[in-house]
Amino acid sequence: MISNMERLKILLTEKGLKPTYQRLKILEYLDKHLDKHPTVDMIYEALANKIPTISMTTVYNTLNAFQEKGLVNPVTITGTEVRYDFLTLPHHHFLCKKCGKIIDIDIKCPIGDKKEIYGHRIDEFHRYIKGVCKYCLKKEKNKNKH
Amino acid sequence: MISNMERLKILLTEKGLKPTYQRLKILEYLDKHLDKHPTVDMIYEALANKIPTISMTTVYNTLNAFQEKGLVNPVTITGTEVRYDFLTLPHHHFLCKKCGKIIDIDIKCPIGDKKEIYGHRIDEFHRYIKGVCKYCLKKEKNKNKH
């Protein structure tokens, strides 16, 4: 049975990146917190406990390298910060304007598989929705009851 | 016959913004260059000729005010800069990775009119595509002929 760390090590090597301790730890964090869509800062803060010498520059460098290799996708949905998304399957994002949570959403759409639109070649297809998530809607409803 | 400037003046007043000279000029620029999706800098540079005293701060302030009132939409498709989109009808964006141009696209999609998805309330629905525009594709083709 292959361990999770082994899996991530292989992933880095496949992408042509040396599996250094810092890169592995950053990748592990992204993998463990898929739902968080963390910022550079969140990753740095979380790892600084375990790796006291880690620097912001390393987190920036690493995320830029991951992005170039297609391991990670920047998500600029909030408009004020860059969040990072560990790439698994293509999916879309929902930003809750109340709690700020970013929720992964699967939207089926006929354009999804097209390779071309109005003569332009399609390489990437991104979608995002802003609104209020069902948890915040529920809270609002309960508040109004009293 | 109502002039274009009158129309923009009315638009500002309707939104609760005093139609000052600077705001009118910025709005006029946005209206005249719908296809450009300009940055703060592009607007500043273009207006600095006509209004030598205008400041960056004013352009920032004005765009932030326009955004709050729903006159303008920030477009973060390139990942390195904020482009501004003068709101007319809902539409989507195509970024050409060769020439950097942002092209407005009309995509029909069944989800487009939905008010809810997986229980979350939909307020805004954004979509963007990255690829190579038809003009750059044509250039590439011609190059290969020789």
Add this chain to the structure above:
DNA sequence: TTCCATATTTGAAATCATTTTAACCATGAA
């Protein structure tokens, strides 16, 4: 029209995220 209160504009300074730089360190090959 003139005066006034208020909102807007302005340039300078402050802030904040990100990148650059240069020194240091780790790794693997000769």
Add this chain to the structure above:
DNA sequence: TTCATGGTTAAAATGATTTCAAATATGGAA
């Protein structure tokens, strides 16, 4: 062991955006 290469680090530089306080413009009331 030595060397070359690439990665990590902290400090400094950069660049976009915001804050601040003073100056100015605006629209309403007298």
